[in-house]
Amino acid sequence: MAKDLDINVHHLTRVEGHGNIVVRAADGTVEKCVLEIVETPRVFESMIEGLNWSDTSLLTCRICGICSVGHTLASIQATDNAFGTEITEASYVMRQIMCMAEQMQSHTLHVYFLAAPDAFDAPSVIPLAGSHPEVVKRALKLKKLANTICDVLCGRHIHPISLRPGGFTYLPSKRALVGLKQTILDCYEDIEATVETIASVADKFPGFEREREDISLTHPDEYAFYNGRIKSSKAGEIDTADYEQFIKEKCVKHSTSKHAYNVDESFAVGALARFNNNADQLNEQGKAAAEALGLTAPCYNPFANNFAQTVEIVHCYHEALKWLDKLIAMDLSEADVTPNVVPRAGRGIGVTEVPRGMLVHDYTYDDAGVCTQANCIIPTGMNLGNIDRDMQTYVPSVIDQRSQDEIAHDLEMMVRAYDPCISCSVHLLNVEWV
Amino acid sequence: MTQAMAQPPAETSPYLPRVGRIDEVRQFTETDKYFRLSFADGQGIRFLPGQFLEVSVFGIGEAPISLCSAPGDQAGVEMCIRRIGDVTGALHNLEAGATVGLRGPFGNGFDMDEAAGKDLLFVAGGLGLAPCRGFILDALNRRDEFRRVTILYGARTPSDLLFADDLKQWDQRDDCDFHVTVDRGDENWTGNTGVITTLFKKMPKLEPANTVAFIIGPPIMFKFAVLEALAMGLRKNQIYCSLERRMKCGLGKCGHCQIRNVYVCQEGPIFSYAEVMRLREGI
Amino acid sequence: MLPHILPKENFDDFVAWLMTQGRVAAPVAKAPNFSFDVLVDKDDIARIRMDYDVTILPPKKYLLPSYETLLDFNGPAPENVRAEIDARPTVLLGVHPYDLHGLQTTVAAFSQDPADASVLARRKATRVIGLNIASYANDEQFMADMGTVDPPDGVADLFLTDIGDRYFVEIGTEAGSEMRRACDCFRPAGPEDHRARQEYDERKAANFKKRLPYHVRYLPELLEASYDSLLWDAVARRCFSCGTCTNVCPTCYCFDVHDNLNIDAASGVRERMWDSCQLEVFAEVAGGENFREQTASRLRHRMFRKGKYILERTGKPGCVGCGRCSVHCVANISILEAFQQIAGEAAEMHAT
Amino acid sequence: MAEKPKLKVSFHDFTSCEGCQLQFLNCEDELLDILGHVEIVQFREAIDDKSDEYDIAFIEGAFTRESDRARLEHIRKCAKVVIAFGACACTGGLNVLKNYRGVKEAMRTVYGDQADWYETSVALPVEAAIKVDYKIHGCPVPKQEILEVVKSVVAGRTPRIPDYPVCVECKLKENACLFHKGQYCLGPIARAGCGAWCPSYGGRCYACRGLISDPNNNAAKDVLEEFGLTVEDIMQEFRLFNGVYDVAQPPDNAHVKSC
Ligand SMILES: Cc1cc2nc3c(=O)[nH]c(=O)nc-3n(C[C@H](O)[C@H](O)[C@H](O)COP(=O)(O)OP(=O)(O)OC[C@H]3O[C@@H](n4cnc5c(N)ncnc54)[C@H](O)[C@@H]3O)c2cc1C
Numbered sequence A: 001m002a003k004d005l006d007i008n009v010h011h012l013t014r015v016e017g018h019g020n021i022v023v024r025a026a027d028g029t030v031e032k033c034v035l036e037i038v039e040t041p042r043v044f045e046s047m048i049e050g051l052n053w054s055d056t057s058l059l060t061c062r063i064c065g066i067c068s069v070g071h072t073l074a075s076i077q078a079t080d081n082a083f084g085t086e087i088t089e090a091s092y093v094m095r096q097i098m099c100m101a102e103q104m105q106s107h108t109l110h111v112y113f114l115a116a117p118d119a120f121d122a123p124s125v126i127p128l129a130g131s132h133p134e135v136v137k138r139a140l141k142l143k144k145l146a147n148t149i150c151d152v153l154c155g156r157h158i159h160p161i162s163l164r165p166g167g168f169t170y171l172p173s174k175r176a177l178v179g180l181k182q183t184i185l186d187c188y189e190d191i192e193a194t195v196e197t198i199a200s201v202a203d204k205f206p207g208f209e210r211e212r213e214d215i216s217l218t219h220p221d222e223y224a225f226y227n228g229r230i231k232s233s234k235a236g237e238i239d240t241a242d243y244e245q246f247i248k249e250k251c252v253k254h255s256t257s258k259h260a261y262n263v264d265e266s267f268a269v270g271a272l273a274r275f276n277n278n279a280d281q282l283n284e285q286g287k288a289a290a291e292a293l294g295l296t297a298p299c300y301n302p303f304a305n306n307f308a309q310t311v312e313i314v315h316c317y318h319e320a321l322k323w324l325d326k327l328i329a330m331d332l333s334e335a336d337v338t339p340n341v342v343p344r345a346g347r348g349i350g351v352t353e354v355p356r357g358m359l360v361h362d363y364t365y366d367d368a369g370v371c372t373q374a375n376c377i378i379p380t381g382m383n384l385g386n387i388d389r390d391m392q393t394y395v396p397s398v399i400d401q402r403s404q405d406e407i408a409h410d411l412e413m414m415v416r417a418y419d420p421c422i423s424c425s426v427h428l429l430n431v432e433w434v
Numbered sequence B: 001m002t003q004a005m006a007q008p009p010a011e012t013s014p015y016l017p018r019v020g021r022i023d024e025v026r027q028f029t030e031t032d033k034y035f036r037l038s039f040a041d042g043q044g045i046r047f048l049p050g051q052f053l054e055v056s057v058f059g060i061g062e063a064p065i066s067l068c069s070a071p072g073d074q075a076g077v078e079m080c081i082r083r084i085g086d087v088t089g090a091l092h093n094l095e096a097g098a099t100v101g102l103r104g105p106f107g108n109g110f111d112m113d114e115a116a117g118k119d120l121l122f123v124a125g126g127l128g129l130a131p132c133r134g135f136i137l138d139a140l141n142r143r144d145e146f147r148r149v150t151i152l153y154g155a156r157t158p159s160d161l162l163f164a165d166d167l168k169q170w171d172q173r174d175d176c177d178f179h180v181t182v183d184r185g186d187e188n189w190t191g192n193t194g195v196i197t198t199l200f201k202k203m204p205k206l207e208p209a210n211t212v213a214f215i216i217g218p219p220i221m222f223k224f225a226v227l228e229a230l231a232m233g234l235r236k237n238q239i240y241c242s243l244e245r246r247m248k249c250g251l252g253k254c255g256h257c258q259i260r261n262v263y264v265c266q267e268g269p270i271f272s273y274a275e276v277m278r279l280r281e282g283i
Numbered sequence C: 001m002l003p004h005i006l007p008k009e010n011f012d013d014f015v016a017w018l019m020t021q022g023r024v025a026a027p028v029a030k031a032p033n034f035s036f037d038v039l040v041d042k043d044d045i046a047r048i049r050m051d052y053d054v055t056i057l058p059p060k061k062y063l064l065p066s067y068e069t070l071l072d073f074n075g076p077a078p079e080n081v082r083a084e085i086d087a088r089p090t091v092l093l094g095v096h097p098y099d100l101h102g103l104q105t106t107v108a109a110f111s112q113d114p115a116d117a118s119v120l121a122r123r124k125a126t127r128v129i130g131l132n133i134a135s136y137a138n139d140e141q142f143m144a145d146m147g148t149v150d151p152p153d154g155v156a157d158l159f160l161t162d163i164g165d166r167y168f169v170e171i172g173t174e175a176g177s178e179m180r181r182a183c184d185c186f187r188p189a190g191p192e193d194h195r196a197r198q199e200y201d202e203r204k205a206a207n208f209k210k211r212l213p214y215h216v217r218y219l220p221e222l223l224e225a226s227y228d229s230l231l232w233d234a235v236a237r238r239c240f241s242c243g244t245c246t247n248v249c250p251t252c253y254c255f256d257v258h259d260n261l262n263i264d265a266a267s268g269v270r271e272r273m274w275d276s277c278q279l280e281v282f283a284e285v286a287g288g289e290n291f292r293e294q295t296a297s298r299l300r301h302r303m304f305r306k307g308k309y310i311l312e313r314t315g316k317p318g319c320v321g322c323g324r325c326s327v328h329c330v331a332n333i334s335i336l337e338a339f340q341q342i343a344g345e346a347a348e349m350h351a352t
Numbered sequence D: 001m002a003e004k005p006k007l008k009v010s011f012h013d014f015t016s017c018e019g020c021q022l023q024f025l026n027c028e029d030e031l032l033d034i035l036g037h038v039e040i041v042q043f044r045e046a047i048d049d050k051s052d053e054y055d056i057a058f059i060e061g062a063f064t065r066e067s068d069r070a071r072l073e074h075i076r077k078c079a080k081v082v083i084a085f086g087a088c089a090c091t092g093g094l095n096v097l098k099n100y101r102g103v104k105e106a107m108r109t110v111y112g113d114q115a116d117w118y119e120t121s122v123a124l125p126v127e128a129a130i131k132v133d134y135k136i137h138g139c140p141v142p143k144q145e146i147l148e149v150v151k152s153v154v155a156g157r158t159p160r161i162p163d164y165p166v167c168v169e170c171k172l173k174e175n176a177c178l179f180h181k182g183q184y185c186l187g188p189i190a191r192a193g194c195g196a197w198c199p200s201y202g203g204r205c206y207a208c209r210g211l212i213s214d215p216n217n218n219a220a221k222d223v224l225e226e227f228g229l230t231v232e233d234i235m236q237e238f239r240l241f242n243g244v245y246d247v248a249q250p251p252d253n254a255h256v257k258s259c
């Protein structure tokens, strides 16, 4: 039965930022199927130019309140690289912990608040508080854990304060760190329970696969988040400095955010891409979680991104503990983390994994340390093309079996599975035009 | 002139209020309401005219409000409250039967014994009638102890007049001289119009050396009325006023009401004009 | 009560013993400054810095905390209101003489009728161990003028003077004498010890030069004479009205009171928090009239409180010359300098 | 007292990073309690419902394109209380930086020849389009102030939002002053209420909560100049969060900069 579809999900909810899903099909043929990005352009790159080095990360962390720690990490790496600043071991460990907390905070928010309501057939987390209070309480507890880690290490999670180029402007006391460790340990069972909860609703996620290119960082010694080299599942590895070889961008009319491509017309970044590229390097607990969720690499079901996020919550939880133990053992004094930055002319590239995927900040400074050129490539932007392509493959495959409302619901879930951060993606740049 | 406040036992917090029950509420004007309250513990209160209570609505805050009923040993108190902000707004939303927190009395007040045998002149502007009423009621209750009693009262419009029943009574009494004026009249108004200083011409002559004047109202009215009183021949230490300041404790500690080295909540709010001049920052 | 000796090797044991008596607050580093902080456990004894110069906030904060719950309520009706005073046993360790004077002034202000029960209850629950000073910590201090170089009587229970490898311990109160008996870290002072203490005083006398060009007894009058001086306007041009000077002052005690609600918007607490006469809204009343609207009038008010009003009301110094207000002022407004200048101002005002 | 009906609360976002909405969700300890006392009818970041019936509207983000005006006016019409939520909504936040660059040029830097595909104009505070009743300042907003405002509106009193400098809270926290460490700070003229968040973690204050209503700008210039900073440096510091105001003029009588 050939069908017409006219779906227009205006201002998609439970994602960060504004997007519309638009599908038009006549007689069973899909004419249009896109995620429109209607967020206001924010032109961050143009605002960075002219800023002093000490202010660049303060500005760019405000590209997105959800992953502002991630933006800060990429930004200060870029600045450190531009000036050739070496950070101390202690600063490195603290950044690693921040990085772990960032993934946990965002993934928890996403899995519990944004995606889980779909799995529990609730319109949002609020009614879920009535029907499944223990799930919501646990979600809040885990979210708070990640926030607490950030609070202790750098003052706050949104727009971190003491996380600066070259190091930290504040050192938490040993007592605070020991207290933090206890807080983390107190959440052990909640982490286990998270895996069980998601496993119990695993069948609610549609089975759909589309083969794709995955891009993420990779690191010889660990499941890469904080740093590493860039790896494509189809084109091998490159240095972060050469990121432009893999990430090419183009403007499209239906989106204030640019689309990215590499070998194929589009590629994927994010939890599932990282998992596909680096699953072997997960810690034991992460591997166990993947097994419990039945997730094996490579997996090409975009809905499974929620599983990969759950796996990463577990992995990051245990990594954070490991790094924190190391930090406590170091017995630090303020001088061990105090930034010592000497600006000089140059270009620096910072690439780090944030919850939604790989993030690139690329700054050029003059010798006074004033930024003259900036480029930020945001993971959601990289995923947008892939989202369109997934939707365009999915709709024809179900157009005859599912109603318009069901398809709309599936598409919302699919977009949400990518956890698109739209406010992030409508930021900036100097692009190679195609 | 000072009255020592009963010192609370050291263990009790001076911030803990007594429970006051609202027995009656009446709308005076659009912004002003009359409240009659009694104390839930059955114990009364002893106060002087010019003293005030700190009135609490918990969750909103506390505000100093003058006692406007006749002083002495009393079972209950009366107040007239203008809705001007949060606390006064919350008080206006209460009805008879509701309870509020009451602390005090605070302030020096004025012992009318000091004015015995003298001519009394009361000049009240606007809400100033509220604190002034305590003095007036006291004087009229002990009418024999004083010589001539003159009351001048000014409001902006006829609908702003407070305590209508009292006004009528004072007007009818022949042992006191009562004059009222409004800045702007309306079609029904047959009385005086004009600022309060115009009433000075209408009152009988007092014996300046033997007069005590109480001038209570907004600063601008106070300044002009004082000039009239001085012109009549009163000396600065025969004229009394009540000063308004922000207050957070009533205990002479928080500093908000401080004028130079004086705490209005303790050494005030009733000051002689001589004292106000000495302070320089008074008005 | 005869003086004793606390050998420095016993210091840690002494503090450990103090910690059995109540929470102990002692000076610790807060780079590049110092602050009084409560010791959480024995490991913290190592953090104590008996060589500190001056703390950011004075120990006043343990008598009049920057935030304090006065009442807690449950709904708008006063029937469900409780007042509980938090007066935990506390030991203040290492309080310099000027701060002992500051504590004395604070207590005097809050003892005045009607007394403030919570400050007094905390004072009663507090033991104070003073610590002598041998010299000024910075150019803004003028304790020698304010008479606060030496401790006031009856404030410190024990008073320590660093004489090399040991502290010379003077016993100031009955409670101090009990502490000396109960803790076995002390020994009686011998002739050597007394001599060392004498030498300390001689050094001290040489170090503490007066810094005001007049005797402090004239300060209130000189201030009064300079009431109309343009000095206050001139200084106010740099003033941010940020309240730092009053917040760090050992003898400032103005406060604000407000209700803090719980999420039910009905129950909550009535709190008192430090306030500052330097903030613009401090003397503003409902309706918008502000009795000290000009920065200059607020600044003058503070100077007068410090040099005149508090003294007049409590009989204790309203300024102990610790220099905190001047050191911490971002605009470098110096009370010492103002007090120095008013002598000239007064002379000029009276010449005309 | 009769049980009052729950107040309906809605959240709306304009040009922002959505961190302030997240900050609301970050009130983990209070969230379930809050939901017991107010009903959230619109919160796109976390829930599906969209309703036009609300008492309190939180507006996050700056007003940066003319086509948003109608949406803002609609919210104003529906809500009894409108709260500008966060620096972007209160002062335009750091979005205003682009005004200084010239909006056209900023768009061209980012989108090149395709700049005309997208609509945008100067960044302005929400107040430039509609009246707001309260402002919760900050980038991000402090949790305690969100709670203060929600509780106050429910209780029917004016929220206590400080109008004194950050230094007050900084000293109560007993922080070593950045000026003592040879750095500088906008604390003396910035509006408090954040608990001196940045100085407490060794960072200088950028006045993300705007300026107090009567800052002593002369003193600010004098003092910062003593620290070797030119007026232009100071302007840049101010602009990061307060670009909408001319540095010489306090917010109340400042004219809104247009380019
Ligand atoms: C001795 C005395 C007697 C009085 N007698 C009466 C009387 O009989 N009747 C009467 O109606 N009024 C009287 N008043 C005035 C009355 O106390 C004030 O109008 C009242 O405090 C206003 O409180 P509010 O909460 O309604 O006002 P709000 O303006 O909401 O003030 C709330 C609180 O904040 C404080 N405040 C005011 N302005 C500011 C600001 N800019 N910033 C921060 N906080 C501020 C106030 O002090 C108050 O505590 C008297 C005042 C005094 C001093």
Ligand code: SF4
Binding pocket: C245, C248, C249, C250, C251, C252, C306, C318, C319, C320, C321, C322, C323, C324, C325, C326, C335
């Ligand atoms: S006024 Fe200044 S010098 Fe005097 S006691 Fe206070 S802080 Fe110290």
Ligand code: SF4
Binding pocket: C244, C330, D166, D167, D168, D170, D171, D175, D176, D177, D178, D179, D185, D186, D187, D188, D196, D199, D205
């Ligand atoms: S660090 Fe900043 S906010 Fe704190 S006292 Fe110094 S100037 Fe004020």
Ligand code: SF4
Binding pocket: D138, D139, D166, D190, D191, D194, D195, D196, D197, D198, D199, D204, D205, D206, D207, D208, D209, D210
């Ligand atoms: S310290 Fe300044 S910049 Fe930091 S949160 Fe507070 S107001 Fe904002």
